[in-house]
Amino acid sequence: MIHSADQAGSHAHLRKTREAGAMTDDTPRWPRPDRPQGQDPYYGPGAGGGPPNQEGQARTPAPRRGRMSVLAGVLALLIGALGGAIGGAVGYNLADGGGSTDTSLGQEQSGNEQPVDLPAGSPARVAQEVLPSVAQLRVDGGQAEGEGSAVALSADGLLLTNNHVVAPAAGGGEITADFQNGREIPVSIVGRAPSFDLAVVRAQGMNDLVPAELGSSRNVVVGQEVLAIGSPLGLSGTVTSGIVSSLDRPVSAGGPETGQDTVLNAIQTDAPINPGNSGGPLVDMQGRVIGINSAIASAGRTGGSIGLGFAIPIDQAERVAQELIADGVANQALLGVTVPVNLPDAGGAPVQEVTSGSAAAEAGIQPGSVITRVDDRVIESGNGLVATIRSYPPRSQVELEVRGAGGDTRTVQVTLGSQPDSPEG
Template identity: 40%
Template structure:
């Protein structure tokens, strides 16, 4: 895959949805030696039977014109060879503002989009946010069809949705399914090693494949409720992940799409909160010996940072975060969804004595 939400008196407690492990997650962009033009028209694949009044055909006809194929060219691979890639995107404004995934365009020296009309246009990069795996592009155009960001209400389990994009370079492909769960926390690998938390992702069984990255997941009103980003695959006998859909796709939720794209458009970048401390996970047995189910050892505190200002010290044990458990996943999810200025209550153990502090999150340096 590729990359990539809080708790306290001010910050809502993180939803403890089951987390999906790193293994088997892949990004859904397409890398190619030479990227050809898209295929005109759209194909509709119904992967999950469902009843109701939502017409996939009508929805596809209304939403597909606002979906584009994104071409990222001029990248250089580890072997020094140049290559291109493609993904998908959604048009947000009539004058050509487009949202896609950061991993679709990362490292490209040239960007272009293919409209549903078949017209190919150069695109410029407005800004990216690697933490949420979102990017905003701009093309020179007017009067374009658009998708509204549907963040007025949260998606519901069982809600009918369609995923649109260009899997394997096949532009204007539409697949249908449902929302499997509206709040799935995904631990995903990032470039250069390590992991990140993609919090509150919308899980769907609509078929998503390489090339769908950056394309919209829309509801029966035709509103964008997510940006398709990552899929889970079944590992092969050798332990390597497969490359196609098994009905486990994940989309960045509409609320995150709106927040991050608005910040990028206004400032050219997105801001994320910061605790200002380093920590190590305390082994479960050692934590339980101190009377808590889990704990984090504070190895250092940034001078003048949020934790230091709240009174956190190196050597403290964090025994609880905003009323929830103290583990690296909780911190990752909180930082993925909280905002600068939010307050987070930490339960500490200092020399065996319980203390409680309130950390006001600051912008990450």
């Protein structure tokens, strides 16, 4: 079963009709300065607790030193939020004779270590360059606790993460960023965009943060090597490798605490991603961020990586981040149709309703028709249409292929509308 991690409520761009199972849709870069060289990847202390369980009860945080949390209660083939929905503990022990001793993965090594000249484009070199730009986020929302990851956008503390990571603290809570150099910095929320499952936060009082270099998801191809960096299960500074296994994969991201539906065209990767990776970067082998890790597919009740991870494309994430930084709110494209979601592929997106005065209405799209293509993207389902429209900036001109109720097919040009993506929407 494919299950949306964002179960409750509605949002401004795409409104989910519970009874009908339907949803309606009612650039400067950050350059990267010179990176510090000769630093080995850092593995920090263990995990804290997770957000509430399915009954809404907060989980008890596990001890941070020498412990890592394990995911429990994941439904079969769950597309889940990765913001650290974890509980319980598994101890790390080192056998020594007849006894054992707890040890922290962040323990410093002794001896005189010399900087290593790592080959350009190697996983070790990329990790060395990007790790200083990645933070672990610890979130305490009072009734719920969680954790995730974030990537630096600016020297003065701006960080990009997932909305579902920080949402538990949005109504009054505490967020702390742990950096590779051991600093623990209080964090404030700059803006949230639940429909995109993105948020920008600021680590307070910083002026020497190393911003990550942002690439372009337009240049990503299936089969290219990538690294996922973050804090899975609370293990900060973790680096895993894999390839891009698919593009434009419609998935549901976010979490129940966001209160809104989030369906996105994601980059699919087999780089191991686990709870706690949410908000961390997916990077290419030049160290450029190409996506923000957001969701996984999990089999059975294990909840761990099965080689199906999903990242929000960086072109979309950067645009949303820029709007959040400038205005505290992001805008989303609006087509103006209601389509069924979370159903098997149906050879298109059946239109159930058309909003009066919308782009769809002006193009003459009628209920009962089926949208089968947006520009060069084939649409197989309602989820596919939702995710594709959301990938465009507002006011974009797009070409739609529409099959009428009588079976006739025509092509129409539309200019997408715009609507704020309010956290309360």
